Amino acid sequence: MIDLTPDEFRRLGYLAVDLIAERMAAQPDLPVRQPVPADLRARLMSPPGGTTADPEALIRRVAEEILPYPMGNSSPRFMAWVNSPPAPLGILGDLLASAVNPSVAGGDHAATYVEHGVLHWIKSVFGYPADAGAILTSGGSVANLIPLAVMRHCKAADDMRKRGFNGEDFPMVIYTSTQGHSCIHKAAELLGFGSAYLRKIPVDSDQRMSLDALRDAVEDDRAAGLRPVCVAASAGTVNTGAVDPLRAIADLCAAYDMWFHVDGAYGGFGILAPSARAHYAGIERADSIAVDPHKWLYVPVECGCTLVRDAAAMRETFSLIPPYLRDDRALPWFSEFGIQQTRGFKALKLWLTLQQIGETGYSRLIENDIALAGLLQEKILASDDLELAAAGPLSVTCFRYRPDSEMEDGEIDALNRALLIRVQESGEAFVTGTELDGRAVIRACIVNFRTQEADLDRLLAAVRLAGEETLKADGNSRSRL
Ligand SMILES: Cc1ncc(COP(=O)(O)O)c(C=O)c1O
Incomplete structure (x- = not known):
């Protein structure tokens, strides 16, 4: 039964x-995990x-x-990838949403209006008009895929829905930076542009897309008879939290008649932190924005969000209801603005958490994560055996354990890769690594309302201990040779 x-x-x-x-x-x-x-x-x-x-x-x-x-992200010492702990009221929101169990494809029931409510708030955060298109998604990857599909529909020379790329004379080209998230690459492949037509533009010393290199690439492609159609900028790269020069990219897109998309899956909501806000100038001019409430708004996964300025274009891309049959006396259905028909009630967990702490609560929590990252960077700079590799304006810190300044870069790479595994296995803290300019670094990302200064100290102590153990184990295995 x-x-x-x-x-x-x-x-x-x-x-x-x-x-x-x-x-x-x-x-x-x-233990973290x-x-x-x-x-x-x-x-x-x-x-x-x-x-x-x-x-x-x-x-x-x-x-x-x-x-x-667990994966570990409920712990205050989980600082890997971009996974937050779940806001407790959000956990109850998921339970209650399952109990109602609607399909939020659309229609006149409460869940539809709750989703519109949270979407109106997200639009207002980014300076979008209330009538812009918007939809909640499974996460950041789909929140990027949907607007790039709208872009493809708008920029196609022929009828993309009918003839696909068969109707195109000239290949369309998309631009992101070398630090752009892999989901942009995946979207370029899935949408049929092909990865050969996704340009990965070099970054400056702050890991931001180089505007000169972008302009040169666009000019080169135009000269070669290709059609530059879109820049997918990052508002918070996953590696270092760099925010691309959004206003300048908006200008460039306007000058070349290109679609301006912003991937803010990790960093978008950093706009709510007063200390970071200035970095987002120009985002309000984007044609589309992807954000991820299940990252920096701390709601339980899954919850991403797509904003598209031109709601009609978004509907034209996905709707299978012919215009003459559309009845717009009621709100149009979400299923006309995205990929899914049956859709879960993802909005409730965000609706509850947002009302619990308010926009000002989010501002304070996000600002606190950024301040903690700053504190971590100060501690690293004050240590002889650690070196700071990169620190963007948000909450990512990249660093290396370097107990001896004479050690070669290659040795430091191997040491840091090995010690990372020990730190992860210790359960004391959980961080992951990445590569920056070909060097292995430890990456700590704080999107965690539970982390405190003492947790940073425990992380650094765990890194040192793991480093010492790695060096000792290496010494032992060398002496056995
Ligand atoms: C910048 C950025 N874009 C996109 C994504 C993909 O988001 P999701 O994992 O929710 O699909 C991530 C995930 O970390 C990200 O950091």
Whole structure:
């Protein structure tokens, strides 16, 4: 029997909530993450469904086998990739949204209006008009794919929906920086432009797209008979948090009649932090913007968002309802503005969290993450055995452990790659690495309302310890040769 009586549901629901609350209480002292034992891994991967089980036993199994082995992003010392802890009210929002379980394809029910409500707020954050097109998505990758599809539709010489690229005489070209996120590359391939027609423009010393190099590339392509159609700028690169020169790129796009897209999946909401706001000047001129509430607005995954200035163009790209059948006395359906028909009620978790803390609460939290990153950078600069590799205006810090200034770059690369694995396995902190100008660096990204200064100290201590252990292990293996 799949159904539960209301009393059974209540009892199991309280049990699940208690389990979550217990982990929240213990969180500061828990390891950030721990390896999944081999036998458990095998058990989890074996196909379920051969037997039936008691619902309470199943929830207790989740408590024993799943909750103790998280990715780690609820911890204050998780500073990897761009994954925030889930705002607790957002967790309840997901539960309540599942209980309503609507399809937010559109129509006259509460979930539709809640989504429009949060979208109106996001538009206002970026200086977009209230009648711009907008839709919540699964995440940043789809939030970038959708507007690039609109761009393709608008920039095509022929009818893209009918003839695809078969109607095009000249290849269209897209520009992003070498630091642009891989989802732009993926979108260029998926949408049929082809990666050979995605130019990765060099960056300046601050890892921002070089405007001169961009202009040269556009001119070269025009001279070669190609059609430059779009610049996909970054408002917060994943590697260093660099924000491209948006106003200058807006000017260049206007001059060359190109679509100006901004990938703000990581950094877009940094605009709410007073210290970072000036970097976003010009974003309000973008034709489209991708942002990710499930990153810097701390709502549980999945929740991305696309904004497209020209709502009619967005609808023309996706709608299968012919204009003569459209009835615009009611709000048009979201399914006419994107890829999905059945759509989850993603808006509720954001609607709740946003009202809980308000825009000013978000400003304060995001500013605090940026300030913590600044503090981490100060600590690194004040240390003889650490070197700062890059620090953008947002909340990413790239650094290296360099205990001996005489060590060669290649040795430092190997040391930092090896120590990173030790740090991750220690459970004390979780950071990831990246490459900058061919050098291996440790990358700490703070989008975490739980992180405090003491967590930064624990991260740096874990890095030093892992570095010392790596050097010792290397010395031992050398002396055995
Ligand atoms: C700058 C940037 N763009 C796009 C993405 C992709 O977003 P998602 O992982 O939500 O699909 C990310 C993810 O980290 C990102 O940092």
